[in-house]
Amino acid sequence: MIKEKIVQIKGSLVFRLWRYLYQYKWTLFLALFLTITSNLLALVGPMLSGYAINAIELGKGAVVFERVFFFCGLMILFYILSSGFSYFLSILMIDLSQKVTFKMRKDVFEKLADLPVSYFDRHQTGDIISRITYDIDTINASLSNDLVQISTSTITVIGSLLMMILISPAMVLIFGITIPISLCFTKYMANRVRPLFRRRSAKLGELNGFVEEMISGQKTIKAYHREKVMLQRFDEKNQEAVDAYYAAEYYGSMMGPSINFINNLSLSLVSVFGALLYLFGQLTLGSVSSFVLYSRKFSGPINEMANILNELQSASAAAERVFRLMDEAPESNALGETQAFTNLQGDVAIKNVDFGYHEDKIILHHLNLKADKGNLIAIVGPTGAGKTTIINLLMRFYDPHQGSITLDGVDIKKITRKNLRLSYAMVLQDAWLFHGTIYENIAYGKENTSLEEVIVAAKAAKIHSYITQLPKGYDTVLNEEGINISQGQKQLMTIARAMLLDAKMLILDEATSNVDTRTELQIREAMSNLMKEKTCFVIAHRLSTIQNADTILVLRDGNIVEQGDHLSLLKKKGLYADLYYSQFESC
Numbered sequence: 063m064i065k066e067k068i069v070q071i072k073g074s075l076v077f078r079l080w081r082y083l084y085q086y087k088w089t090l091f092l093a094l095f096l097t098i099t100s101n102l103l104a105l106v107g108p109m110l111s112g113y114a115i116n117a118i119e120l121g122k123g124a125v126v127f128e129r130v131f132f133f134c135g136l137m138i139l140f141y142i143l144s145s146g147f148s149y150f151l152s153i154l155m156i157d158l159s160q161k162v163t164f165k166m167r168k169d170v171f172e173k174l175a176d177l178p179v180s181y182f183d184r185h186q187t188g189d190i191i192s193r194i195t196y197d198i199d200t201i202n203a204s205l206s207n208d209l210v211q212i213s214t215s216t217i218t219v220i221g222s223l224l225m226m227i228l229i230s231p232a233m234v235l236i237f238g239i240t241i242p243i244s245l246c247f248t249k250y251m252a253n254r255v256r257p258l259f260r261r262r263s264a265k266l267g268e269l270n271g272f273v274e275e276m277i278s279g280q281k282t283i284k285a286y287h288r289e290k291v292m293l294q295r296f297d298e299k300n301q302e303a304v305d306a307y308y309a310a311e312y313y314g315s316m317m318g319p320s321i322n323f324i325n326n327l328s329l330s331l332v333s334v335f336g337a338l339l340y341l342f343g344q345l346t347l348g349s350v351s352s353f354v355l356y357s358r359k360f361s362g363p364i365n366e367m368a369n370i371l372n373e374l375q376s377a378s379a380a381a382e383r384v385f386r387l388m389d390e391a392p393e394s395n396a397l398g399e400t401q402a403f404t405n406l407q408g409d410v411a412i413k414n415v416d417f418g419y420h421e422d423k424i425i426l427h428h429l430n431l432k433a434d435k436g437n438l439i440a441i442v443g444p445t446g447a448g449k450t451t452i453i454n455l456l457m458r459f460y461d462p463h464q465g466s467i468t469l470d471g472v473d474i475k476k477i478t479r480k481n482l483r484l485s486y487a488m489v490l491q492d493a494w495l496f497h498g499t500i501y502e503n504i505a506y507g508k509e510n511t512s513l514e515e516v517i518v519a520a521k522a523a524k525i526h527s528y529i530t531q532l533p534k535g536y537d538t539v540l541n542e543e544g545i546n547i548s549q550g551q552k553q554l555m556t557i558a559r560a561m562l563l564d565a566k567m568l569i570l571d572e573a574t575s576n577v578d579t580r581t582e583l584q585i586r587e588a589m590s591n592l593m594k595e596k597t598c599f600v601i602a603h604r605l606s607t608i609q610n611a612d613t614i615l616v617l618r619d620g621n622i623v624e625q626g627d628h629l630s631l632l633k634k635k636g637l638y639a640d641l642y643y644s645q646f647e648s649c
Contacts, residue, residue: 075381079201082162089161093154097210100147101217103140108359109225110137112352151210159206166198170384176392179459183419186271193387196266197380204377208370215363222360229353230345233335237360240328247320251313252375258310259375263383265306272299314375332357393479406485407470408435408566408597410456415465417455425451426620429465433613438598440608442641443617449601451620453569456599458482487565487596491572493552500529501536504555508562515562523558525551557589568598605642614638 083090114133171194182190226234276283276292283292336350345353412431418424425448433439441449454460455467458479467474474482487507495503504519505511513536520526520536528551532538540547547555560568570589602608609628616624616631616638624636631638 075378075385078385079205079381082165083158083205085165086158086161089154089158093151093158093210094213096147096151096154097213098217100144100151101214101221103144103147105218105221105225105356105359106140107137108352108355110134110140111355112346112348114348115351116346116348155206155210159202159209162205163198163202166201166384167194170194170198170388173388173390173392177390178393179454180419181390186268186275188269188271188274189267190387191274192267192270193383196270197263197383200263200380201377201384204373208373208377211370218359218363222356226353226356226360229349229356230336230339233332233339233353236328236331236335237357240324240331240361244324247324251316251320255310255314255375256378258306258313259379260382262303262306262310262376263379265303267383269299269303272296310376328361329354329357406566408485409433409470410567410597411468411471412452412455413466413468415455415462415467417451417460417462417464419451419460421463424463424620426455426462429620429622431615431622433597433599435597436595437612438593438600438608438610440600440602440611440614441617442602442605442608442614442638444641447617448620449617450571453571453599453601456569457486457488485565486567486569487560487563488569489553489556489560489571493549493556495540495552495555497540499537499539500532500555503540504558505562507559508564511562516558519558519561520555522561523554525554525558528554566596568593568596570598570600570602572601572603605638616641 110133114130114137174190223234223237272295276296283289332354336345336353339345340347340350410431410433412429415426415429416424417426417429429452431439431452441452443449451460455462456474458474461475469477469482469485496506501513501516504516508515516536517526520529529535529538600608600611608614611628614624614626614628614631615622616636618637624631624634624638626634632642
């Protein structure tokens with residue numbers, strides 16, 4: 063299946079790159095004009111050189127200096143003009159390639175925003191970043207350099223061939239032997255090298271993914287003193303990437319010298335055959351000289367094409383990875399997703415739901431749950447029981463294999479994802495803050511939020527006093543990971559962010575896990591205000607925080623083994639009671 067997809071991508075690779083280029087068609091047409099003009103001017107040079115040589119006769123004073131200087135002057139003029147056009151062409155192609163790169167990166171990033179959560183669960187962050195940076199940069203280098211080289215080579219080969227035919231059709235027959243050998247060898251090596259460059263891109267992506275994971279986990283690595291182990295694993299990944307890179311470059315580098323040998327062989331045959339024709343009076347010395355120069359121009363681009371084939375293969379592998387990402391199925395609204403709530407109540411029902419992240423490994427089995435408007439539903443259980451999985455299903459990050467989930471009696475598959483997710487406010491265990499001011503981070507989920515509203519939410523979340531102690535208050539800029547504030551303070555800010563949303567339902571996934579007990583007691587009242595008249599789903603390990611829940615679901619191995627309120631579950635003396643009392647055994 064993967065192989066078929068790769069073939070499908072490759073079949074449309076050139077067309078898809080062309081669509082990006084064609085968006086700047088006028089720039090592209092100007093580049094084409096400069097390429098043609100520059101190369102045509104350069105192609106006149108060898109002919110003028112032949113005319114200058116023909117103006118030189120054997121014997122003293124037999125040189126017609128006027129003709130020699132005239133043709134040499136024209137040669138200099140044409141070569142200067144050709145170089146000038148080439149210079150402007152290079153600048154133009156750099157500008158064009160950067161525009162294409164910008165548009166491609168924009169499209170890829172927009173695609174990432176449309177992809178389902180499952181895609182990010184399956185792929186390393188570093189590998190995704192590698193596609194946006196390294197792979198697109200590789201495509202950019204190919205567009206700015208190789209595209210010009212291919213165009214130049216094509217025009218030069220065709221122009222040189224026509225000029226050689228005009229000079230001596232008989233001598234052109236020499237290339238009837240050497241060119242097929244070059245083409246066959248190039249095709250053979252291209253087929254062999256292509257998979258090597260594809261593997262090189264993949265291994266570099268894996269290396270980036272590993273490095274990203276290790277950098278983000280430096281505290282844990284140092285805490286467990288596992289630096290040597292990580293260095294060994296890095297060495298293995300690094301060696302795999304180096305080996306893949308070496309294999310691709312090694313076999314790719316064989317093409318240039320091999321094609322160069324064939325071209326030098328053809329040049330030798332041209333020189334010998336041309337000398338014979340000159341001796342028999344079939345060609346002038348100037349014509350032989352011009353033909354030799356044109357033969358070098360003819361064979362030179364073929365050699366250069368073999369040399370840049372490595373870069374083309376690398377760009378092809380990079381484009382495959384980029385377009386494979388762009389071809390991933392988006393998390394778009396299905397045909398049936400047409401409903402949007404205008405007066406949401408918040409009644410949630412889960413009926414006979416089966417689900418697993420892999421179809422052969424089911425996590426939730428025949429799950430049933432009823433949450434009426436304003437209910438507080440707590441979900442507890444040992445690690446791996448399926449608590450967070452329920453939240454993923456409620457938010458439609460994933461869809462159940464069997465069964466249904468309804469909101470106000472409507473199957474959530476019929477509700478637009480945007481409308482469904484805006485119905486929830488969410489505070490996760492992993493608090494996420496971005497590079498920006500504290501005000502921007504708290505106001506992230508609600509547009510056109512005033513500073514006064516943010517301050518009210520921050521006070522309710524018990525974080526306002528800390529913010530006002532900062533030098534710039536709410537204008538303090540956080541770095542990308544928010545590492546200049548504590549984990550607990552980050553979590554309080556995300557709680558304040560949730561308080562700003564006018565949502566009918568609330569999800570708290572270990573929302574106070576990084577907050578100390580005293581601070582937790584302080585914000586419990588604020589959380590109670592946040593939960594008022596909302597249907598709330600709370601995942602908690604601290605069972606003391608959910609004693610007032612309307613319903614407590616106790617999960618084990620994907621099944622609800624107990625269900626009820628706090629007191630009734632304690633009386634059952636089952637799993638919930640064991641979990642609850644185990645938290646106080648050491649007290």
